[in-house]
Structure formats: C-alpha cells, structure tokens
Amino acid sequence: MTDQLHEQKILILDFGSQYTQNIARKVRECEVYCEIHPCTVSLNKIIEFKAKGIILSGGPASVLDSGSPLCDPKLFELGIPVLGICYGMQLITHLLGGKVDPSDQREFGRAELMLKEFSHLFEEVKNNSTVWMSHGDRISKLPKEFKSIAFTGNSPLAAIENPIAKIYGLQFHPEVVHTVEGEKILKNFLFKICECAANWKMESLVEFMIQDIRRQVGDEKVICGLSGGVDSSVTAVLIHKAIGDNLYCLFIDNGLLRTGERDKVEKTFRDNFNINLDVIDASDQFLENLEGVTDPEKKRKSIGKTFIDVFEKEAKRLGDFTFLAQGTLYPDVIESVSFKGPSAVIKSHHNVGGLPEKMNLKLLEPFRELFKDEVRELGKEMGISDEIINRQPFPGPGLAIRILGNITRERLDILCAADKIILEEIKAAGLYNDLW
Numbered sequence: 001m002t003d004q005l006h007e008q009k010i011l012i013l014d015f016g017s018q019y020t021q022n023i024a025r026k027v028r029e030c031e032v033y034c035e036i037h038p039c040t041v042s043l044n045k046i047i048e049f050k051a052k053g054i055i056l057s058g059g060p061a062s063v064l065d066s067g068s069p070l071c072d073p074k075l076f077e078l079g080i081p082v083l084g085i086c087y088g089m090q091l092i093t094h095l096l097g098g099k100v101d102p103s104d105q106r107e108f109g110r111a112e113l114m115l116k117e118f119s120h121l122f123e124e125v126k127n128n129s130t131v132w133m134s135h136g137d138r139i140s141k142l143p144k145e146f147k148s149i150a151f152t153g154n155s156p157l158a159a160i161e162n163p164i165a166k167i168y169g170l171q172f173h174p175e176v177v178h179t180v181e182g183e184k185i186l187k188n189f190l191f192k193i194c195e196c197a198a199n200w201k202m203e204s205l206v207e208f209m210i211q212d213i214r215r216q217v218g219d220e221k222v223i224c225g226l227s228g229g230v231d232s233s234v235t236a237v238l239i240h241k242a243i244g245d246n247l248y249c250l251f252i253d254n255g256l257l258r259t260g261e262r263d264k265v266e267k268t269f270r271d272n273f274n275i276n277l278d279v280i281d282a283s284d285q286f287l288e289n290l291e292g293v294t295d296p297e298k299k300r301k302s303i304g305k306t307f308i309d310v311f312e313k314e315a316k317r318l319g320d321f322t323f324l325a326q327g328t329l330y331p332d333v334i335e336s337v338s339f340k341g342p343s344a345v346i347k348s349h350h351n352v353g354g355l356p357e358k359m360n361l362k363l364l365e366p367f368r369e370l371f372k373d374e375v376r377e378l379g380k381e382m383g384i385s386d387e388i389i390n391r392q393p394f395p396g397p398g399l400a401i402r403i404l405g406n407i408t409r410e411r412l413d414i415l416c417a418a419d420k421i422i423l424e425e426i427k428a429a430g431l432y433n434d435l436w
Contacts, residue, residue: 005208008196010034011051013041014334015059015069015087021331022175023055023085025371026183031198032190035369036334043072053081053194056088058173062137063087063094064102070095081166081194083121086135089160089169092143096167099141108134110178111152119149119161120192121168121185129181131158131172138171166193202377206238209366209378213242220322222364223315226251226277227396228265231327231367233388234379238366239325240275241382247325248276248318252310254303255283255412256398259420268388278318282310290400290407299407303397324361328368329375390433 010027014020014036027034037045039056046054054075061068073095076082084092090100113131115122131152139157142148146167150159160169168189174182190196222239226232226249239247249269253262262279269275289306293299315321367375379389399415400407426432 005199005201005204006033008032008052008199009049010053010055010190010194010196011046011049012036012055012057013039013071013088015039015057015091016061017058017085017087019173019175020057021334021371023057024330025373026175026186027055027190028200028371028374030183030187030190031200032196033200039069039071041071043074046072046075047078051080052196053083053189055189056082056084056091058086058088058134061087062102063090063100064137076165076167081189082168083189083193084167084169085175086171086173089171090135090137090139092167092169093139093141093146093160096143096146098139098143098146100137101140103136103138111154111158111172113150113152113158113172113181115150116148119159119163119168121159121161121188122149123188123192125181125184125188130178131174131180131182132176132178133172135171168193202374202381206241206378206381209238210242213239213364213366216364217243217246217323219246221319222247222323222325223318223321223361224249224325225311226265226269227394228261228268228388228391229327229394230372230375230379230389230391231329233268234375234382234384235325235327235366236269236275237273237382237384238378239364240273245276248278248321250311250314250318251277251279252307252314253279253281253283254286254307254398255409256286256303256400256407258394258399258423259416264387268385272385278314280310280314282306285310287407287409292406294405296401299400300397303400307396322362323364325364325366327375328363328365330367330369330371333368392432392435 010032012020012023012034020036024034024036056071059069070091076096082092094100109132110130111133112128115125115127133152133155138155142157142160145164146160146162148157149161152158155171158171161167173179174185176182222243224232224236224239224247226236236247236249251262251265266277266279269277286303286306289302290299293302370378376389395401399412399419402415403411426435
C-alpha cells in the first residue's frame with residue numbers, strides 16, 4: 001500500500017525474538033506504521049520498502065554461533081537510521097568490526113540504566129530507570145565511530161550509538177512493560193531520529209479500508225461467516241460500510257452457544273447495522289454428528305466439518321458469491337513468514353478453514369495488516385458496542401470443549417446455566433475486562 005497512512009513506515013527485521021510482535025505493536029501505538037519481515041529479506045526488498053527507519057529485533061541465538069541469523073550488512077550503508085535491540089545490537093557490533101564475547105553470567109531481569117552522555121535516543125528519559133535485560137553475550141569492543149551512551153551494573157555497554165550514521169543499539173528491551181521508559185525511547189527513535197510523522201490513525205484507516213474494499217470487490221457479492229466475536233463482527237461492519245447490501249452474513253447456530261448468544265447477534269447486526277443476516281439453526285445436525293464422540297480432538301473435527309457442510313449448503317442457497325470475508329490478523333501472516341519459517345499449521349479462521357478452495361471463492365481479508373488491539377480500536381471508531389469489542393474469545397467448537405465425554409442437550413443446558421451464572425458474577429465484580 002502506498003497511501004499516506006503507509007508512507008512513513010518502519011521496517012522490523014525478525015531474528016526470532018519472542019518480543020518481535022511487541023515491538024511492532026508499540027511502534028503502531030505511537031501511530032507509526034510498521035511491518036515485520038524475516039531478517040533474511042534481500043537488500044533490494046529493504047530498499048524497495050522505503051523505510052524511515054529499521055529495527056533489528058532480539059533473538060535467542062548468539063552471534064558467536066555458526067549458522068546464527070544474519071542480515072545483509074550493506075543495509076548499514078543505506079543511510080537509514082537503525083536501532084538494534086539485544087541480539088540486534090550484538091549483530092551490529094559483530095558485522096561492523098566490534099567484538100562480542102560470551103558473558104560470565106547470563107543477565108536476565110530488571111536492571112537500572114545509567115545514562116553517560118547526551119543522545120537523542122534518551123532525550124527526556126530519566127536516569128537510573130528500570131530496564132529489562134535478557135542476554136548471554138556482551139560487547140567487549142565497540143566498532144569504529146561508536147560510543148557508549150548508557151550502562152548497567154552488569155553491562156558497561158548497555159546502549160551504544162554512531163550518531164553520524166544514526167545507528168543505535170540497546171542491550172535491553174524497550175518494547176516490554178518492565179522497561180519503564182521504553183515507550184519514550186522508542187518515540188525518540190521514531191520521531192527525533194527517523195523523523196516519522198504520526199499518520200497511523202484509526203479514524204483515517206476506516207475510510208482508507210472502505211475505499212480499498214470497494215476497489216477490490218467492485219459490484220461483486222461477499223459472504224461472511226459471522227460468529228459474534230470481535231474479528232468477524234468488525235469485519236462484517238466494515239465491509240457493509242463499503243459495499244452495503246452486497247454483503248451477506250451467515251450465523252450458524254450449532255447448538256453449542258452460550259445463553260442468549262444467537263439473540264444478541266441477530267439484534268446487533270439486523271437492528272443496529274441493517275446487515276443482510278441469515279441465521280441457520282443447525283443444532284440438530286451438529287448434535288447428531290457428535291453423538292457418541294468423546295475424544296476432544298474428534299469433537300473439534302466433527303464440529304469443523306459440519307460447519308463447512310452447513311455453510312457451503314446455505315451459501316449456495318443464497319446465491320452466487322465471488323468473495324469470502326475472513327478476519328485474518330497480522331500475527332497469522334507473520335507466523336507464515338517469520339525467521340523461524342512457516343509453522344507446520346498456519347492458523348486460519350476456525351469457522352471457514354478450507355472453504356475458499358472448496359467453493360472457488362476469492363479471499364477478502366481486510367485485517368491482514370492489523371493486530372487484535374487495532375481491530376478493536378477500528379470497531380470502536382465505527383460505533384460497535386463495547387460488549388462486542390471487549391468480548392472474551394469463545395472457540396468455534398463452543399461449549400462442546402468443556403463437556404467431558406458424550407454431549408447431550410441435557411448436559412449442554414446445565415453447562416449453559418452454569419456459564420451464565422459465572423459470567424454474571426464476573427461482570428458484577430467488575431472483572432470481565434481483566435480476565436483473559
């Protein structure tokens with residue numbers, strides 16, 4: 001995408017850190033667009049990306065090991081500001097002629113950061129603030145033209161910089177909550193060093209996405225499996241704003257829902273948003289197929305297969321569709337292209353997995369670039385109620401997963417009643433949004 005929202009962007013190179021997505025979320029919370037790419041991405045791709053800045057993530061490897069992940073060292077010659085975090089800082093040192101040694105002891109946990117001299121990276125950052133360390137190696141010799149700008153009790157080189165080349169390194173993790181001044185440090189990199197503009201705003205994104213959907217879909221029809229969860233709900237409302245009555249939603253009652261779930265979905269999407277919604281009561285079919293099934297994994301597979309059968313049949317009844325809408329999120333996309341390689345099973349929406357190929361439909365995935373928190377913000381921007389936006393995840397197989405052994409209507413009724421009481425008590429105590 002080349003619109004104004006995406007012009008000022010940061011490239012994050014992933015070296016396998018468990019915190020890489022945290023970095024991206026923090027950058028986006030600062031209203032700057034960013035993308036995560038594997039560290040092996042080519043130099044040409046990096047140039048084509050036209051980043052305002054590059055962040056090198058941490059990672060579990062050691063730069064001293066053979067086969068450890070590397071990036072193209074020529075990226076440091078592009079004149080683009082670079083921030084290396086933990087492994088990223090050690091890699092900068094290693095590739096630019098410094099020296100990294102194994103540490104006598106691994107440093108993990110909180111440390112106090114002491115600032116040595118002025119750096120734009122630490123403008124308005126308090127001295128002796130708490131940071132989060134997680135590393136085994138340490139730098140023993142800096143590359144030429146680099147200097148130390150901060151230290152901790154165990155790390156004499158906790159932060160380094162080459163201010164002329166605008167290359168910076170942090171031995172700690174600014175992206176985690178334990179680093180008290182982490183957000184301020186990241187903002188300094190984004191706005192004072194990279195000179196980004198804060199363009200990534202939800203109010204602008206709604207209108208951009210509406211226009212993008214109209215461009216993709218034209219006059220064709222879209223079908224969406226609506227579950228009442230956050231992803232499918234926001235997907236449906238956004239697409240409806242873009243193409244109106246050319247969107248058709250299917251809500252399939254599998255008989256495994258919470259008390260009142262079906263009524264809430266009907267009221268919300270028919271009455272409040274005027275969306276074409278077909279509600280299918282397929283509970284008899286689901287329960288019949290589950291009769292005698294006691295293994296949890298077999299239950300899940302039975303429910304998934306029945307859903308696809310019902311969805312396909314009802315979609316054909318409604319007419320011809322070109323697109324299937326899905327609430328695919330950015331973490332699903334990242335998983336398939338991370339440094340560690342594609343997972344054995346890439347996540348897919350539990351309700352519609354396999355349907356695009358079976359029904360010869362094109363996928364419409366408006367949230368492929370967004371994190372869950374951003375989808376929630378987008379939903380709020382479009383006027384979706386907090387009850388839906390803050391809804392706790394509820395799996396596609398529903399209450400069936402909570403029933404040990406055989407599933408019967410009587411056992412489902414008991415579980416529904418118990419679940420309703422528990423939820424009422426949690427909400428009455430004001431804890432609903434705190435429990436996940």
